[in-house]
Amino acid sequence: GYTTDPSKILFTSRLFEIMVFFLGLAIIMRNLLSNLSRKNKRLVFELLVAVFLILSALLRWKAFGDFSEEALLFTRKYFVLNVLVFLIFVQELGKFSLLVNRLKLSPSLVFILSFSILIMIGTALLYLPSATTSGISLIDAFFTATSAVCVTGLIVVDTSVAFTHFGQIIIMTLFQIGGLGMMTFTTFFGFFFKGSLSIENSLFLRDYINESNVGEITSTLIKIIIFTVLVEFAAAVLIFVLTEPALFPNDGGRWFFAGFHAISAFCNAGFSTLSSGLYEPGFRYLYDMHLVVAITIILGGIGFPVFINYYNYVYRLLKGIVRSALYGEKYKHTPRVSNINTRLAVYTTAALLVVGFVCYWHFEGNHTLSGLSSYGKVVTAFFGAVTPRTAGFNSVDMTALSVPTILIYLILMWIGASPGSTGGGLKTTTFAVAILNTWSVATGKMRVEVFGRQLTAETLRKAFAVIALSFLTIGLGVFLVTLFNPELALIDVAFEIFSAFSTVGLSLGITSSLTTASKVVVAVVMFLGRVGTLTILVAITRKAAELRYKYPEETVFIT
Amino acid sequence: GYTTDPSKILFTSRLFEIMVFFLGLAIIMRNLLSNLSRKNKRLVFELLVAVFLILSALLRWKAFGDFSEEALLFTRKYFVLNVLVFLIFVQELGKFSLLVNRLKLSPSLVFILSFSILIMIGTALLYLPSATTSGISLIDAFFTATSAVCVTGLIVVDTSVAFTHFGQIIIMTLFQIGGLGMMTFTTFFGFFFKGSLSIENSLFLRDYINESNVGEITSTLIKIIIFTVLVEFAAAVLIFVLTEPALFPNDGGRWFFAGFHAISAFCNAGFSTLSSGLYEPGFRYLYDMHLVVAITIILGGIGFPVFINYYNYVYRLLKGIVRSALYGEKYKHTPRVSNINTRLAVYTTAALLVVGFVCYWHFEGNHTLSGLSSYGKVVTAFFGAVTPRTAGFNSVDMTALSVPTILIYLILMWIGASPGSTGGGLKTTTFAVAILNTWSVATGKMRVEVFGRQLTAETLRKAFAVIALSFLTIGLGVFLVTLFNPELALIDVAFEIFSAFSTVGLSLGITSSLTTASKVVVAVVMFLGRVGTLTILVAITRKAAELRYKYPEETVFIT
Numbered sequence A, B: 001g002y003t004t005d006p007s008k009i010l011f012t013s014r015l016f017e018i019m020v021f022f023l024g025l026a027i028i029m030r031n032l033l034s035n036l037s038r039k040n041k042r043l044v045f046e047l048l049v050a051v052f053l054i055l056s057a058l059l060r061w062k063a064f065g066d067f068s069e070e071a072l073l074f075t076r077k078y079f080v081l082n083v084l085v086f087l088i089f090v091q092e093l094g095k096f097s098l099l100v101n102r103l104k105l106s107p108s109l110v111f112i113l114s115f116s117i118l119i120m121i122g123t124a125l126l127y128l129p130s131a132t133t134s135g136i137s138l139i140d141a142f143f144t145a146t147s148a149v150c151v152t153g154l155i156v157v158d159t160s161v162a163f164t165h166f167g168q169i170i171i172m173t174l175f176q177i178g179g180l181g182m183m184t185f186t187t188f189f190g191f192f193f194k195g196s197l198s199i200e201n202s203l204f205l206r207d208y209i210n211e212s213n214v215g216e217i218t219s220t221l222i223k224i225i226i227f228t229v230l231v232e233f234a235a236a237v238l239i240f241v242l243t244e245p246a247l248f249p250n251d252g253g254r255w256f257f258a259g260f261h262a263i264s265a266f267c268n269a270g271f272s273t274l275s276s277g278l279y280e281p282g283f284r285y286l287y288d289m290h291l292v293v294a295i296t297i298i299l300g301g302i303g304f305p306v307f308i309n310y311y312n313y314v315y316r317l318l319k320g321i322v323r324s325a326l327y328g329e330k331y332k333h334t335p336r337v338s339n340i341n342t343r344l345a346v347y348t349t350a351a352l353l354v355v356g357f358v359c360y361w362h363f364e365g366n367h368t369l370s371g372l373s374s375y376g377k378v379v380t381a382f383f384g385a386v387t388p389r390t391a392g393f394n395s396v397d398m399t400a401l402s403v404p405t406i407l408i409y410l411i412l413m414w415i416g417a418s419p420g421s422t423g424g425g426l427k428t429t430t431f432a433v434a435i436l437n438t439w440s441v442a443t444g445k446m447r448v449e450v451f452g453r454q455l456t457a458e459t460l461r462k463a464f465a466v467i468a469l470s471f472l473t474i475g476l477g478v479f480l481v482t483l484f485n486p487e488l489a490l491i492d493v494a495f496e497i498f499s500a501f502s503t504v505g506l507s508l509g510i511t512s513s514l515t516t517a518s519k520v521v522v523a524v525v526m527f528l529g530r531v532g533t534l535t536i537l538v539a540i541t542r543k544a545a546e547l548r549y550k551y552p553e554e555t556v557f558i559t
């Protein structure tokens, strides 16, 4: 049934008006942009509809003077018309996306635009009166939407207090789409082009899609979604089981909690419906649940390419076993199961977890770990090693961390998760490539080799560029926030910006005290960190033509 | 004549004893290490001398019980013997360096060892009672010697108060040798191998020296020394002229001041005989003198390869003009005067100076620039742009800098001077290569090109390694100092470590309050920054054999 709350009626009415207005504009634009000669007849009709729609919107916006207040109740009276207009709107949206497709935008640009549009839609939705308990400023809605879409988890308002159930569902949807979209995009960017030698190809998906491998893309997409749903469902069930009913008003609330945190964990989003995250009294000592969350985070952060690599291995293994069992065929061993990317991602992840665990254990013994049970200490230290890369959940009081831990967190946050994952940061592989290159230069090797493979020059150049850009972004971010919030300590600002860039979401507690300018800076850093500075640069720079010349080589002194 | 101050006699006596002792040891070692069969006769004689020398040292150290105090006056009584022993000592030192040469150490290792030995000698000399006004702890002597040899200029004790005239001369000598040595070494490392394709060749000088180009090396060395002496002499004269006689007790003091600061400026050492540096009352408003110091700093920091590049250009130009004037020959134009290294170094230096100037002007208008005359503002802003790269002089109160300026200083310090110069840091060329590579990747180019030349893959890999190592070193340094001095703010510690790594020498005032462990950390960071982390890694890692195989190439996801 319709609500009778005047403010809600006003809002839906306004939304409807905006839709009608844009509908009219869209029809005109479409006709202007499309080939005129072919459909003159339809053109006249559509232009009339457009003019009608725009005029009616203008009329309702009192562009021609004040009309009766009855206009406000438009949505109530002309129900069928509303539904029709809504359907036309959706149809036009679809046509619009086709139009975008016809514009032959680079995939990088499509990627960036989708994230931007998603953030705008999210901002609008979170700005709805029904999303918040007592209103929210536009900048806070924008910040929260950016944080959710970029799966960062930095918050300027308390998710559990400021947002209604509806608002929380919006946030959850945003980070689910953001995380999944990120995983899909980065997987596609990297996955299909690992054999390619040129950087252009691996960054411009367009030429690839034109070819006849839409099937492969679809099947990969389906695998990504199945992988995501399976892990999230399993995590949700486990979280449900491992929490106590007494903590929630009803089972629905418990399921919502479990689902929200499962998705948030897998997407490395770091959002929580609890004010203090997992440190909330009642949840603080549920170590088994913490462990489930930590493992979900790792699965989300290891990257889809790694998963698919192991999936193919297990699939072939099982196929071989079944075949040999059924038909008596000889078992065929697959010699090379994991590619370099998988090995680098898995080994680096493992190494960072161990380093993180040992450091956390050592430096937090007298801080956040003191007073915990042995099992609690182990789980909390493990959780403390997992969360900065780049989940952003906290199972301890962040402000109680020791300074050495904070500095180690800066490094771990900066490195982040693996490529093709829901996590952010520099990526484990980039970090590993940097180390391998340094070692190779130090030992005087002409090539960078690992696991019996040679890294391509493009891999090295891209890793170098990504690292350079990460420092540029972080440096600028810290500089600007310091400029706009001069009262904040450098360590807090640095932590905040590293956290934003790597979309971690941990904070030493300054997020809500940022000025509007600083919030915009942090939001931009989140976006740059999520979409990738290199992706953005690739999107906005003109693609160089193929080089049909060659300059003489010259060495520069690097000492 | 001889001094009659007992403490001085005691000291020179001790020094003499140490020399005698090591002389004995050296002779024994040399005979043990050299081929025994060839010189049996000399061996017996030398061993006898060695035993005599060692025994006499042990005797004087009262190893066999207490002898009369007359032993203390040994140096006074046996003057000729002393001179003889001293000559033998020098001769043995020469033989020892030949021995080192025979060990076929890599130039990297020789380079590192020379700096280490110089630091040790410096520490011993600064620890002398006559070097300080009221004594100094060993760690402070070590820190000051490291700071001087590494031309950093970070100080734990006030150079003007704690050290005597003699001590200041030691410091001056140390940074003159350190700066010149650095310039020589880095020039040789890079200069002769710019055409070489392999990293090994450019890092291992040995094979090169074995060939017949000792003449070229000698002539380059002579040019370096002439360049240094000319600039330092001109700067000293100008500084002398531009200071007022009233500020000094006599003309000797004024000359010493001029010489000390000319050398310190050219070597980018940052040491000053004034407690507050150029901010000292009386010197604070000598803007012309500041300008001379700034230009001397730039000349020292631009790098010898750039100088020689322009020198050759001017030389050929003049030769052409003279020839055409004398013999009527047609003037031959030299098409390519400046190589890529020169252009990158000069353009990056210019760009950084402009950026530094604008930022300083903007962010210090209400801070350190307020109340100055217009000329004073321009010179101070210029000086403020020059000094963080990597001179370390201050013409303002460092603690009065605004936070944005401090953050910009961090970046400028990190980038530092040009290769083959007396300055430290990442180097302008490395920074430029990082930017060029990023741009090239973003525009989808397969190669990194600049000024009609293509950068070699080795240049890129080395630059990548140098940047990675710089962050490793700085990160570790900040972490350890924070660990040992938990009370210090991150911004102060970061500034200190960036300053140490790039051998800048600016400080926000925490150097003297560091614990001994932190002082060691800062000293090590200075050393790593000066000698170059890559050089050290190259020296300590085993050189890989030439690769006679090739692994298949594989791309890693870098997103």
Ligand SMILES: [K+]
Pocket (backbone or CB within 6 Å): A151, A152, A153, A268, A269, A270, A390, A391, A392, A503, A504, A505
């Ligand atoms: K996150």
Ligand SMILES: [K+]
Pocket (backbone or CB within 6 Å): B151, B152, B153, B268, B269, B270, B390, B391, B392, B503, B504, B505
């Ligand atoms: K310096």
